[in-house]
Amino acid sequence: MASSTAAVLAACTSTDESADQTSDEPNIEGRVIDAHVHIWTSDTEKYPLHSNYKKEDMDPATFTAEELFGHCRASGVNRINLIQMSFYHTDHSYMLDMMEKHPDNFVGTGVLPDVLDEKSQDPAEMMVELSAKRCYAFRVRGGYRRQDLEQPHWMSHPKWDKMFETGAEHNLALSFLMNPGDMSEVGRMCGKHPDTPVIIDHLARIGANESVKDEQVDELCGLAKHKNIQVKVGAFYALGDATPPYTDLLPMIERVVDAYGPDRCMWESDCPFQVQDPHTYDDSVALIRDHADFLSASDKEKILVTTAETFFFNR
Numbered sequence: 001m002a003s004s005t006a007a008v009l010a011a012c013t014s015t016d017e018s019a020d021q022t023s024d025e026p027n028i029e030g031r032v033i034d035a036h037v038h039i040w041t042s043d044t045e046k047y048p049l050h051s052n053y054k055k056e057d058m059d060p061a062t063f064t065a066e067e068l069f070g071h072c073r074a075s076g077v078n079r080i081n082l083i084q085m086s087f088y089h090t091d092h093s094y095m096l097d098m099m100e101k102h103p104d105n106f107v108g109t110g111v112l113p114d115v116l117d118e119k120s121q122d123p124a125e126m127m128v129e130l131s132a133k134r135c136y137a138f139r140v141r142g143g144y145r146r147q148d149l150e151q152p153h154w155m156s157h158p159k160w161d162k163m164f165e166t167g168a169e170h171n172l173a174l175s176f177l178m179n180p181g182d183m184s185e186v187g188r189m190c191g192k193h194p195d196t197p198v199i200i201d202h203l204a205r206i207g208a209n210e211s212v213k214d215e216q217v218d219e220l221c222g223l224a225k226h227k228n229i230q231v232k233v234g235a236f237y238a239l240g241d242a243t244p245p246y247t248d249l250l251p252m253i254e255r256v257v258d259a260y261g262p263d264r265c266m267w268e269s270d271c272p273f274q275v276q277d278p279h280t281y282d283d284s285v286a287l288i289r290d291h292a293d294f295l296s297a298s299d300k301e302k303i304l305v306t307t308a309e310t311f312f313f314n315r
């Protein structure tokens with residue numbers, strides 16, 4: 001009896017070990033989702049730029065859907081959340097046309113009219129309208145770029161409350177392009193609207209043009225108490241040393257993943273900026289896939305695939 005129990009235990013142990021060995025490799029082959037890419041075309045006849053922009057502002061001059069595929073497919077990335085490019089303001093034609101052309105590959109994040117713009121469509125109404133065309137998040141700018149809004153409560157405008165309410169009602173995210181100084185106001189609004197999905201882009205740009213500051217990472221981790229905040233982990237080309245393989249960013253990423261859990265973190269490249277020399281697309285994927293040793297295979301699968309898949313693709 002005792003020996004057969006021992007044999008069973010031994011068998012179980014060896015099965016567990018072999019299971020662990022296979023699970024050391026994350027199940028991400030061909031499944032990785034890029035949560036943040038901008039595309040644009042040099043065809044400004046068909047897709048005119050907003051009056052604030054000139055053709056010379058487009059740098060690189062072009063980054064079409066096809067050019068994106070040329071970079072991402074080699075890294076096993078076939079699904080992408082496109083982010084409306086500022087050049088087009090709220091004219092989403094190019095992004096929506098590409099989403100229609102490649103429905104299995106793309107969903108979108110729209111840009112909304114400004115809360116102070118009384119002449120344009122109501123931003124909350126536009127959220128609902130664009131969600132029918134598979135835009136499930138909306139990019140909004142933090143107060144650091146908006147000195148015309150009341151500081152520090154730059155979201156103290158009734159249109160912001162309506163956008164948060166609409167997000168909660170329709171499971172649409174407000175996706176913040178923000179700086180560390182904007183975190184407290186995002187926290188205030190998430191406390192007021194706890195059911196609204198919120199995405200913080202680019203790790204709140206902690207370490208943009210400077211070294212990563214621990215107290216800012218503390219604040220970002222503190223926001224994790226708001227259960228509907230998710231974080232995009234990427235734009236590595238711009239943060240900290242901003243030099244591949246970007247391993248100086250791993251301590252920040254480890255803390256953020258610890259605070260939020262891997263199912264609230266999604267990897268993003270922020271192309272085309274991630275593919276400007278000396279940076280490559282795979283450098284960005286590789287930081288999570290190959291260098292983040294503190295992540296289990298399952299953590300990597302969540303950050304590289306399932307977090308974004310759940311919110312953007314499995315709806």
Ligand SMILES: [Zn+2]
Nearest residue numbers: 036038083270
């Ligand atoms: Zn971007």
